[in-house]
Amino acid sequence: MLKVFNTLTGRKDTFEPLVSGQVRMYVCGVTVYDDCHLGHARSALVFETIRRYLEHAGFAVTFVKNFTDVDDKIIKRANEQNVSCDTITAKYIRAYYEDMGKLGIGHASVEPKATEHMADIITLIEALVQKGMAYDVAGDVYFQVEKYPVYGRLSKRKAEDLLAGARVEVDERKRNPMDFALWKGAKPGEPAWPSPWGPGRPGWHIECSAMSMRHLGETFDIHGGGMDLIFPHHENEIAQSCGATGKEFARYWIHNGFVQINQEKMSKSLGNFFTIKEIFEKSEWPGEITGEILRYFLLTNHYRSPLDFSDQALREAKYALDGFYDLFNRLKEPTTADGPVNEKLATALERTRPAFERAMDDDFNTPAAVAELQGFRSEVNKLLEAGLSANARQQVRELFRLLGSVLGLFQLEKWQFNVDLSDIGVKGLTEEQIKSKVEERNEARSKKDFARSDAIRKELAAQGILLEDRPDGTTRWKR
RNA sequence: GGCGCCGUACCCAAGUGGUUAAGGGAGCAGUCUGCAAAACUGCGAUGCAUCGGUUCGAAUCCGAUCGGCGCCUCCA
Known part of the structure; x- marks a missing residue:
């Protein structure tokens, strides 16, 4: 019997999908404006592992993971580099696949993009406006939080508590500071799509509601993402989705913990992050091995716990x-x-x-x-x-x-034994040089010249190369 | 200020009411080996931040204290 910790209920619930034998899951992917760091890798790996295990357990899994490709940060990055948003998003989607591929993380069943779901997004916002749960102000549309009485049930917060935080910049046009944007009217030079409220782009939260419902239906089984998405992102998704359909949205909410550096959250704002690229570049082992090491490292911590990278x-x-x-x-x-x-x-x-x-x-x-x-x-x-x-x-x-x-472990044919490390530009001895040293040593061994043999072992050890004599008389090495 | 999480051996890390507190890494000793490596054997917390409480029984539940972290603003 599978038990899943559900953020919504705050405990481990028995997992039973809505349709027997089938699991529909949606995971919030990345905003594509920069390289992925190890934290993104952890999240991707966690949910891939969940998917793999569900499939192992006999479920047919539909796994949807989106790319957020309309966003303030993307616009900002595009302006900085004087290129189009498309250029930025295409570049970082490619980078995402490259990085995740190195970790052996495959594609989801469906990988939708916000820009390809404008019609769904607009339809959803229209439904909310019609129901009186959203209002437009000069080209912007906001969700009216007080129209969704159980707002806060995921993050266990009350609206009053949130206001007490007072870190929210109050936008005069909102009826309530808690209200959040469903649609943002375009300012000059920003990417825009036509809508009943004028040209603009979707708010951050609405895309996930629209895309998950489009590909999985109004109610589905699992919705996941990083811990930091619980509030406000997922809270808002629930409000707007349930508000629009009157039905339950996702049934099990799963959130992964953070990767930390010296007990602190790894994040861009703190500047203490390692990109996946960097980790592979700095690694002293070949790519496929580094990938498996990273997987093993990530998997030996429970997905909800924070874990320290070093x-x-x-x-x-x-x-x-x-x-x-x-x-x-x-x-x-x-x-x-x-x-x-x-x-x-x-x-x-x-x-x-x-x-x-x-x-x-x-x-x-x-x-x-x-x-x-x-x-x-x-x-x-x-x-x-x-x-x-x-x-x-x-x-x-x-x-x-x-x-x-x-x-996703133990699938390599060859581990570190006798591998060619030229692909990661390892300095020091080449494969050829090592081979000839090993041959020289084996000749010495056959002549019982153990002084010479041990000298060669020592010499190679100084280069970080460990020799291992096998029972069959051959010698292999590893780093 | 509000909400929430965490503190288990030298390091990492499971366990969250009931036999001797998993597992890995490192270390020490031994077997094996020409020497090594790998493998094998043995050694390591009478105790799970601290102090109280509940219970026949707690690392596990409750309270307080100390220490660390996260969210409340974009964030996996």
């Missing part, structure tokens, strides 16, 4: 993954063993998958799920000492592949 944390993730790939290598080694341990393995195989699924069923507890995989790894290593048949080894490999695929 070089040390990344290194630890690397070491942990090394352990798995070392096992996969052992599993591939030829064997004639066929011991009675195969029965013990059967028990371990039977136990691991349900244990993994129990962890994931508990609000997508990926750290606990990974711990199950670690436990299985350790068990298999012990059984390997005693001798596992080739067939048994294959079964182990398949289970790691299967459960790993839910988390």
Whole structure:
């Protein structure tokens, strides 16, 4: 039984989709005016993992993730660079796919853009105006918060409390400071679309309501995003969507915690963010490996907890993954063993998958799920000492592949062993140089010239290269 | 000022009322190895920020205190 922490109810609810066997989910994507940072990656990864697990659990998932491509920040960026908004959004959508691709994060089922849903947006605003829940003032349209009596139910706030904050700049044209823009009349030079209220563009919140309802229906199962979107973004989405339809909007609200640097939120305004690009550029490992390390790092924290990013944390993730790939290598080694341990393995195989699924069923507890995989790894290593048949080894490999695929881990054929690092411009020895050193050392070893052999080992170690003599007489290296 | 979250070993991190508090990383000792690496074995919190309370029983519930963070403005 899958339990999901629902921001709306404030507790873990049993997950039951509206239509049996089908899940419809919407996640707020990025505003495309800049490169993505690790926080965006976390959010994307969290919801991708949720989708993967739901599919693993047998649901047919329709996953919608939007791009916000009309926005003040985009306009500002375009003006700064003296290019069109389209140029900016096209550039950063491309960058988004590139960055997420490196992390192994795939596309959603539907990836709508606000600019392609103007008709839906306008229809929705018209419905709200007709119902008297929205009003227009000189080309702008505002949602009237007091017309939605349960406003604040997601963020657990009362309108009075919000006003007490007094950080809201009061716009004289609003009837109530809490009211928010559905449509913004265009100022000269701004991108604009025709509407019943004159040329303009949608407010931030309305696009998500329009696009989610267009692609998923008026009521759907899951709506997600970062914690910071709870208020005001998602609160406003609920108000305007429920206000327009009179029906429930999303049933389960899921929010991920932040990536932090030294206990502080990673954000653009604080300037303490790492873009995904930077992390890959600075990494001492090849791209695909860095991608998996990042995934592992992110997944070993629960999605609702804050997590601190650091070089040390990344290194630890690397070491942990090394352990798995070392096992996969052992599993591939030829064997004639066929011991009675195969029965013990059967028990371990039977136990691991349900244990993994129990962890994931508990609000997508990926750290606990990974711990199950670690436990299985350790068990298999012990059984390997005693001798596992080739067939048994294959079964182990398949289970790691299967459960790993839910988390997007363990899908690489080659880990760090003998890899060519030229693709990330690693300084130091080239693959060729290492190879010749290794050959030289093996010649020395065959002549029992261990002084020479150890000297070469030491020399390479100084370059960060670790040699490992395999049982079959070959030598591999890793960094 | 309002709302909310967090504080578990050297580090990271599960666990949120009931047998000996998961797991990873690092460390130390040993087995194996020409030496290493990997793997294996053993060692590590009588205690879960602090102090009270509820309970037969609490890291887990309640209260207070200390420390840190987030949202209330664009933000994953």
